[in-house]
Amino acid sequence: MNARIAHIASNTFREAVRDRVLYNLIAFALLISAAAIFVGQISIDIERLVVVNLGLAAVSLFGVVIAIFIGIGLVSKEIEKRTLYTVLSRPVRRWEFIVGKFFGLAGTLVVNAFFMAIGVFGALLYVAHKFSAPDALILVALYFIVLEFLIICSLALLFSSFSSPLLSAVFAFSLFVIGSFADDLRGFAGLTHGFARWIATGAAYLVPNFSALNVISAVAHQQTIGSQLILQNTLYALFYTTMALSGAVLIFERRNLK
């Protein structure tokens, strides 16, 4: 990473850390973990299942909300507040700005996920009193959640590069919801014929496949996750993120900052 990207990323991270809303969301996530403990205590023999399911779902959901909430304003807010003028009048290329912003937000989410994961493991230890070997799979689920964050970050940045924060939020959240049912959409495409099949298949493959990244239920049921899926998901997330970021760069490179 070049130095300018690192500086922009570091400043983006600092902004997120100093944003009080971020603290509120972390507090909320911790509250969910506490709720998991409570539900775990009133569930007979399925405490682990409930805690892992609820805890990881909270990590994912709150991470996505933070990613969208911050991501949609990353570029548009800088244009609106004109803070961008004094950055781009320096030897900073526009693509470096976008990539720096991406790494800053991604870094924020990884740190955030790390602390929330500690909460999940803490809750698990509380209900199960000890860790067992299948608990290591929770790390795989967390890794997939981080991959999910990367995609959401890049999409939020893409929308932020040409749209208002409100519309960007609508677009990003819609894609998150649709992407969570990407498998169903692909299944539906398989049932259609002719031109409709082309359209449905195109749409099914265009939206991010978040359902493939969601292994929370499998991990909660202590099912193993194949290394092939880990590799596939990694490559898919990197490819999708790169494409979305490239789109953001292409749009931003041509944008007049009035």
Added chain:
Amino acid sequence: MAAIEILGLEKTYMVGFWRKRPKRALHPLHLSVEEGEIFGFLGPNGAGKTTTLKMLMGLVFPTAGTARILGKDWTDPEVKAQIGFLPEQPYFYDYLTAHELLDYYGQLSGVPAKDLKHRIEEMLQRVGLTDVKGVQLRKFSKGMLQRVGIAQAILHDPKLVFFDEPMSGLDPLGRREVRDLIEQLKREGKTVFFSTHILSDAEALCDRVAIIHKGELRGVGAVEELTSAVQGKVEVIWQGTQTPSSMKALGAECHVTGDTVRAVIPESQQDAAIDALRREHLRLIAITPLRTSLEAYFVEKLQHSQTTAGTTK
């Protein structure tokens, strides 16, 4: 070598929601600014000054034309390491302190880490912000933010500095300090290009000015040249509190201020005025040709352009 060469830069925006129509913000602009000079870019609000500056900074893309800055193509990233820019009414990351902001900008501009801390302290002192450590920018007044803006523009010791309305938001003392700072930058050999609609600032500071109105360049030249048009009158100042009748007879418009009298007379009556003062044993302090002020030149150019536009219609 020219510090800035603007070669036919122009900008047309498409406006309207359904039926887009072109709106020209800047007609083809040709302008050259020499190294080491203070150049004023003058015009009323909405004249195209900020659009021009934004194009030079690469924030807005021109419809046509190009520019060279410090002898290099303006899009060359190396150029930006040698220029400083203060936008109009600057906004900064308000969650940062002035030190943090300057540290960030210094890093982006490639200032060596070992020099940065010292440079930041020096810059803050230079713009009169000495007691702001640990204070976030959201607590700064408009004038303080303007000072931070000036500090960030010169932090990396640029060869060329662009200021967009640098006196905006400053009190009289602050404006004086910024004027002194701009003059100091010139003494350091830097080129200063600043846009303003406050003509007294331009007249006091600039070597040359350009006047722009409705996106068109209306005039360019040295301040002395533009204000040298003698109106055929001279200003006579002498010590005293009364106006001799012989001076009144010359058609003089006299104004008494304290123990001096100022009179404006036709140039042809200059010798007669000196004789009159000598006869009355009054001490002559000064006699100078009356020059056009920059403001008068500016208003004339603007009125001329409006008349031309009216005639064309």
